[in-house]
Structure formats: C-alpha cells, structure tokens
Amino acid sequence: MSIDLESARRGTPHYTGAYHKEVRVGSKGITCVGEFPPMDHPHVYYNVDEKKGAVCFYCGTRFIYDPKLKETESEPDCYIRPYDKRFV
Numbered sequence: 459m460s461i462d463l464e465s466a467r468r469g470t471p472h473y474t475g476a477y478h479k480e481v482r483v484g485s486k487g488i489t490c491v492g493e494f495p496p497m498d499h500p501h502v503y504y505n506v507d508e509k510k511g512a513v514c515f516y517c518g519t520r521f522i523y524d525p526k527l528k529e530t531e532s533e534p535d536c537y538i539r540p541y542d543k544r545f546v
Contacts, residue, residue, distance in 0.1 A: 479519065482533045486523055
C-alpha cells in the first residue's frame with residue numbers, strides 16, 4: 459500500500475460519505491466525517507488504494523481513487539470546503 463504523505467502535509471480533504479454508498483475522489487489521502495454535525499461520526503483518515511479503494515468502517519461508504527479528478531473533487535460532490543459554516 460502506498461501512503462500519500464504529500465496530501466497529509468497540505469491538509470487532508472474531508473468528505474461527507476454517509477450520504478452515498480460510493481464516492482470517487484481525486485486524492486489518495488482523505489478523511490470521512492460521515493454526515494454534518496451533530497450526526498457526524500468520528501473523523502477517520504484513509505489512504506485510498508488505487509485498486510481496492512477504501513471503505514469507511516463507520517458509515518460503510520466506499521471511496522475510489524479517480525486520477526481524472528482534482529485533489530478536492532469528488533463524484534458525487536461531497537467535499538467539505540475549509541471552514542464550512544456547517545462545521546463552525
């Protein structure tokens with residue numbers, strides 16, 4: 459398994475995965491937060507394997523790495539922008 463340390467240095471993109479069964483992401487290093495507060499689960503950090511992806515053990519969302527997407531893009535769009543008012 460390769461670890462994407464550069465993503466960790468820049469800040470790991472956060473996603474609300476609980477709303478979707480499968481999410482394609484543009485980063486190999488991600489954080490799943492589940493839903494928006496107060497229903498979010500503990501924030502879990504994953505390295506998304508290029509072949510297997512990563513499955514959140516809290517909400518069951520499967521994250522799949524897609525190199526065609528930019529680092530903070532996802533399909534469907536569930537990326538949480540920095541300082542999102544819903545988390546303040």
